[in-house]
Amino acid sequence: MQRLDIYGRTAAQASALGAETARAFRRLIDAGDQAGALRVVVEAMTSRGQLDPRLLRTSGEGELWQIRDVPGFRAQANFRSSFADPDTPGRRLPNPRFTISSTALRADGLDDLYTSILHEYRHVEQESEQVNSTTPREQTFGYGADPDEFDAYLSEVEFSYRREHMRTAALQAGVHWEFLSEANRAAFLSRWTAAQAKIQRVLGHPVSDVVATPTAEAYRQRLREMERSAREAWERAGGGR
Ligand SMILES: [Zn+2]
Numbered sequence: 623m624q625r626l627d628i629y630g631r632t633a634a635q636a637s638a639l640g641a642e643t644a645r646a647f648r649r650l651i652d653a654g655d656q657a658g659a660l661r662v663v664v665e666a667m668t669s670r671g672q673l674d675p676r677l678l679r680t681s682g683e684g685e686l687w688q689i690r691d692v693p694g695f696r697a698q699a700n701f702r703s704s705f706a707d708p709d710t711p712g713r714r715l716p717n718p719r720f721t722i723s724s725t726a727l728r729a730d731g732l733d734d735l736y737t738s739i740l741h742e743y744r745h746v747e748q749e750s751e752q753v754n755s756t757t758p759r760e761q762t763f764g765y766g767a768d769p770d771e772f773d774a775y776l777s778e779v780e781f782s783y784r785r786e787h788m789r790t791a792a793l794q795a796g797v798h799w800e801f802l803s804e805a806n807r808a809a810f811l812s813r814w815t816a817a818q819a820k821i822q823r824v825l826g827h828p829v830s831d832v833v834a835t836p837t838a839e840a841y842r843q844r845l846r847e848m849e850r851s852a853r854e855a856w857e858r859a860g861g862g863r
Contacts, residue, residue, distance in 0.1 A: 767806075775791055
């Protein structure tokens with residue numbers, strides 16, 4: 623449910639959002655109003671239809687958007703108990719809370735913020751499917767093997783519009799793919815094939831090149847480490863018995 627910042631990079635100046643939004647964002651950040659700046663971005667994404675306010679309704683404590691320092695992460699989505707959708711009988715709503723790291727709210731960080739919000743919002747759509755499904759999920763260990771994370775990075779490749787972002791999204795999707803089980807890979811095969819063609823087109827080289835870099839290897843090692851500790855925690859808890 624989290625997004626790892628693997629580059630700690632500075633953002634490009636070009637923006638997916640309109641010039642008006644970009645100006646308002648920068649003005650509010652410069653004035654020290656991080657909450658206002660975040661609100662401007664959320665409103666723009668909502669009016670573009672990228673965030674569905676119905677899925678973002680909350681129940682119980684806690685603001686939907688929270689700004690806090692999250693070491694190593696730009697953004698994170700968590701979920702409270704799902705609740706009945708007042709508009710659609712028989713359906714439940716996922717009840718999300720977003721935490722945006724205050725380090726993500728920088729004047730030059732608009733596009734990274736935008737892609738992080740889209741990534742985390744993808745988890746809201748996944749949670750919405752899960753709270754309305756009775757299909758049991760395969761047991762996986764750690765962040766790397768989680769099919770929801772692959773899906774979120776894959777969706778980033780699908781909407782990516784600038785090379786720098788594509789490079790990151792392709793690296794993360796490419797490395798996560800290595801960790802997926804056969805069954806989980808099968809579910810993504812056609813999207814992943816199309817995404818690889820897009821990666822080749824945008825970057826000018828295949829994803830196999832992207833995952834062969836030292837940055838990719840460092841990321842792979844971190845995922846292996848997370849897999850190992852998830853497995854150990856599961857065994858300590860008497861998992862599988
Ligand atoms: Zn994620």
